[in-house]
Amino acid sequence: MKDFFLVDSRFSQQELPACKPMLTPGLVIMAFIFIGTIFIPIGLVSLFASESVVEIVDRYDKGCIPEKYGKHMVAFIQSKETNKTCLRTLTVPKLMKNPVYVYYQLDNFYQNHRRYVKSRNDKQLRSKAYASETSTCAPEATTANGSAIVPCGLIAWSLFNDTYGFSVKNKALEVSKKNIAWKSDQDSKFGSDVFPKNFQSGGLIGGAKLNSSKPLSEQEDLIVWMRTAALPTFRKLYGKIEVDLEANEKITVLIQNNYNTYGFEGKKKLVLSTTSWIGGKNDFLGIAYLTVGGLCLFLAINFVLVYVIHPRPLGDPSFLSWNRNPAGHCTYG
């Protein structure tokens, strides 16, 4: 009979040692205060970091259309005849320490559309051996005569092709295109022996053409573009300006406005931004931390008030339901 219960009896008798956390008012208030005191500094620090970032945003899609094409923007952008050069002037609000990052931002561009996301072939991108591997690339898999497009697929095909030239006081600023893509993409996803082939050779040109003498691993624009964005509004890194920009300096931007966002009512923005340790300008985290921290403190105060005004002694048996409405007519003595 003894061995009947010889198994771990603490387990089967359900008497494993356990701690029993209880959400007492004190604990709740403490937790709120704790979160508040942790979050508010973090919020302040990140908000500060975000504020220290200088950012210039310029929407140019409308402004870069000559007035006579105001009603026919799509025709303008699709025409090969029209002059798509556009001059914009930006004012630096504050000192922008180098490196100043140049981004383009697109709106209403669904890089996360299912048809779009899957329209690529990672094997092909990675290795020369798979150059003819275009299985998932429809409808931009092959040229009309059936030879494989490298890089294939809609993503590559719709590569962004506006270009920006910057000058300050008539002196051109060099835009570095090195190191704008994540290293891992460059090293592992895009092969150094894969060269563009048959790219943008069809009747319909989606976007930029690629230098077919450069391997894909060095085509950082493409690599950046092909890390598809999560949301229909996204920024992509265009390049870096590796000089400081003084406050109130006027920057002249020469834009080649090639990319068609007019067809789908998208927006195009040029963004110049410095970075801090937290990255680009993004107040969201800071504000969220501050709000949550503040809310916690507010709740803590409220709970304290409630605790004072409407106290409930811990473990007061009179709160037990059978004590609150006693003598249900069926209880036995």
Added chain:
Amino acid sequence: MRGWDRIRSSRSQIRGLGGFTRLSNMNEHQPSSRTVRLGRIQPQAPGHRTIYCNDRDANLIVRFKENSVSTTKYSILTFLPKGLFEQFRRVANLYFLMISILSTTPMSPVNPITNVVPLSLVLFVSLIKEAFEDWKRLLNDRVINSSPIDVLQGQRWESIPWKKLQVGDIVRVNQDGFFPADLLFLASSNQDGVCYIETANLDGETNLKIRKALEKTWDYLTPEKASEFKGEIQCEQPNNSLYTFTGNLIVQNQTLPLSPNQLLLRGCSLRNTEYIVGAVIFTGHETKVMMNAMNVPSKRSTLERKLDKLILALFGTLFCMCIISSIGSGVFINRKYYYLGLDEGVESQFNPNNRFLVAVLTMFTVITLFSTIIPISLYVSIEMIKFIQSTQYINKDLHMYHTETNTPALARTSNLNEELGQVEYIFSDKTGTLTRNLMEFFKCSVGGEVYGTGITEIERGAAERKGMKIEEVPRSATAVHEKGFNFDDPRIMRGAWRNEPNSDTFMEFFRCLAICHTVLPEGDQSPEKIIYQAASPDEAALVTAAKNFGFFFYRRTPTTIMVRESHVEKMGKIQDVSYEILNVIEFNSTRKRQSVICRYPNGRLVLYCKGADSVIYERLAEGNNGIKNLTREHLVQFGSSGLRTLCLAYRDLSTELYESWNEKFIQAKSSLRDREKKLDEVAELIEKDLILIGSTAIEDKLQEGVPSCIETLSRAGIKIWVLTGDKMETAINIAYACSLINNDMKQFIISSEADAIREVESRGDTVEIARFIKDTVKQELRKCLEEAEHYLHTVTGPKLSLIIDGKCLMYALDPSLRGNLLKLSLICCSVVCCRVSPLQKAQVTSLVKKGAKKITLSIGDGANDVSMIQAAHVGVGISGLEGMQAVMASDFAIAQFSYLTDLLLVHGRWSYLRICKVVTYFFYKNLTFTLTQFWFTFQAGFSGQRFYDDWFQSLFNVIFTALPVIILGLFDKDVSASLSKKYPELYKEGIRNAFFKWRVVGVWAFFSVYQSLIFYYFVTASSRNGHNWSGRIFGLWDVSTMAFTCVVVTVNVRLLMACNSITRWHYISIGGSILAWFVFIFIYSAIMTPHDRQENVYFVIYVLMSTFYFYFTLLLVPIVALLGDFVYQGIQRWFFPYDYQIVQEIHRDDPDDSSRAELLAIPSRLTPDEARSYAIALLPRETSKHTGFAFDSPGYESFFASQAGVSAPQKAWDVARRASMRKQTRASKKN
């Protein structure tokens, strides 16, 4: 079939020609030689089998089934197909199969892996479980198949395993052995060719049955003789009817008809017989017991049925989400998004020309995408949790382990664990369930004086309720406590009665006890070793009492009773006296008495009579009012102490009177019509002018802790109904004893024992009787209901109880009255139904189950409770002592009624709590996860693009969030077991279903939506710009990996917040799950596989971890997500605390109770033999208007008859009656 018959008929022809010449060469090697002769043979009636006893070769050709049995569900070959088929009968699995198939189409946004992996894991686990269970069955079969049996081989008994047994073999079965197959009973070691069998395994009846061999075969007992036996059995084909059998035995050219009386069925066991010899008729799966084997329909718990509704709601949600997405996709798709390549040749899913088709096809796409909303691993997790709960917790709970009988609790199904936490009505059998069914002679009243000094449990209970303490008095030297006798009074023990003033009355008293009964003595004829075989334990107790008083009944012949009397003439003198028994007028339920007319050796003719007080008092002679009144007082006193009483009386008869009466009696006895009625009438003639001797008081001891258990259960909001086949008086008595009824209660009694009804009944018109009773019951019900409703509206009205007997119940259960009955009984605190048949028990149970939609539990120990046990939501059998029938039908088996406290208040409540949490948590986690995906759909053009990587999605349910929830389901405890029992009211939360209401689900759903919004929008909103000095930007997979990390962390931590107690297993499992995710993503994103994987997530985690964004988001998002729940929980606990939370608070400083020992203490066990009656005198006595009555064992009537070889019709409840003497021996054997 025809071939068979022909072969067999040819065989008989051969035999007819050749007699018993041995056809030894006729074996299976030359079957053709025999089939040749077929033409000449007269065909036998089809559907019969012919068996040649003791002739293996002859039977060989027919190829009877072998005797090995297999109860396994699968074989190696059928396991996979059959097992899978079983699995896909579950809707969830089938759904996932369909989704998996759908996800292999190009329409699917996800890799088939996403759905195939969880599905196959779930199937794998389920199949392993099935295989394990089947394996255990296989082992069990093997044990049975290889148990040894003696078979006649040549002229010796050889032991062979059961499975080698063949039809026609001659076998020997020893005492207490089981019959290995269906046998034809040939010979017995008892002289008259009878044997006793116990059929408990078959039908639960534990009273012994007599089987009688044909006289022709009685001699084939020794192996030498048996080997000469050459019989041919022609009998029916195997069938599943346990009680019929037809066939002929052809032996020595004589055809003898066979009846069930000669059939010994497999599964029964041999009792009281040294050994028997039989011939095998049916083997293996053709035995009647195997042909009866059917699967008991398994019960599903109420919670699980509600779970189905929840799953349906999830399907509804899924459908809505799909509709929204598909409409969205139809609206979104537009050729203006030229970069999507939506030119003319685009596939129809994206073709803007046919938006409707786009919507429809997208529907399929998003179904596969959102499939995670259905928690695929829910069922298998719950099954696992419940399995461990029942096998590890319930079966091994020391608090439900009965040491005396070595019986642990047994959960026979793991489906109903949580149902135990919601029981509102308990239907209990009385005898053997509330009481031990061990009758003990406890007190007596002789000549107007009470003897016996014990204090009953009921008295003690009453005293304790009044706050009095009964002092324990040391056991006196004269006290005797043996089975059936628990009595002490120095005034009469050890012959001291001779010194009492009325010693003659004592003599009559004891002789009445020793003579007036139908008990059979068995075994050694010494007072210590004798065993009394009685129909009811009451009788045995009375005879045992006589034995202890010095009137030792040791032998019965058909006409005499031998009594060894001591102390009669002189102290210490012993004398064997033989009383001639002239007539026995048996007990039946209308007579309520039993009389024996005996002749003393000196010629004195006496009629001894014992019976219920009401019938005895009517028949007493005039005069002697002093003793009558005193005795009546004593009867009331005994009754209120919960004792079962009998009055004893005698009458001296003159020879003439007797002779003339006897003639009438013999006439009546031999009359063919209305014999019973005539016997009754004749009995009336002589059972009159009785002289009262006194009364006996027998204690039907309550099981240990029953009153306190019932009190605890009532405080828990559970209503207990007693449904018993017993008499109303006894039932009420016990109800008093268990404090189900007390005198402060208003009792509604609906009884058929009313004069008006009797009068109608005596007229004998059955239609009229039925109409009359129905009307009466109708009126009574209406009257009671009105009164009850009146009390219900008054604040301080008395508590109500309803007592109804079986006959009235029959009419009250009529559809037209049922409503009122239900209303009335639901108002009443306690309901006692007496004299109910097993069927009525089941009807009452389903009345409450179906009519009131309450969760019911039935508890019983006998076969008469089986229907009730099966009808209730939860059936509980009392195990350890009785037949197995109730246990076999039950869902849980416990050894004692009082273990219900642990079973319900501890295990049930915890199970309920845990399963509720597991279910709601599953619901929450899958909904949250799927909703983040849903929100993404809005920003991905409703294209059905997946937000998460395939593997994330497929492993979410089965790895990253699987284990903690199981740990929760196993270990969560709101309050400790001892507090669960200390505050039984906590159980009401389960009855109200407080933890699985739609409101609770709604709260979880609300926070799911909240959290998923936080996950999605916080993660995306904070990801828009660069995230470190390098200014580089994240892509889709970076963001989704971030979001997934947040989801995994949050849902795991959320689980911790749902826990009431946290063991290290919680930490290990939750930490482990989060760790598993990180380990997975570290490895997964670090490798490049050559296979077709879009390298979405390559290196993402390292990219993420190189930014502050990762750490800040990881800190912010889970906390914000959980803040909502935290605030909710804080407010809920503060302002609307659950009861358990208050109890937690009350006992927050208690040390962790590592043992429930202190509450194990069942209110101090009554040891009546150590108390003294004067202590009782101090008690304010609860007055009772009724007295107990011991003669109510329904099996009584038929017992004596069956012993005498007369087959009396078995009443339905007879099966409940068990041969009480067997229990102990069997119980001890189990040890």
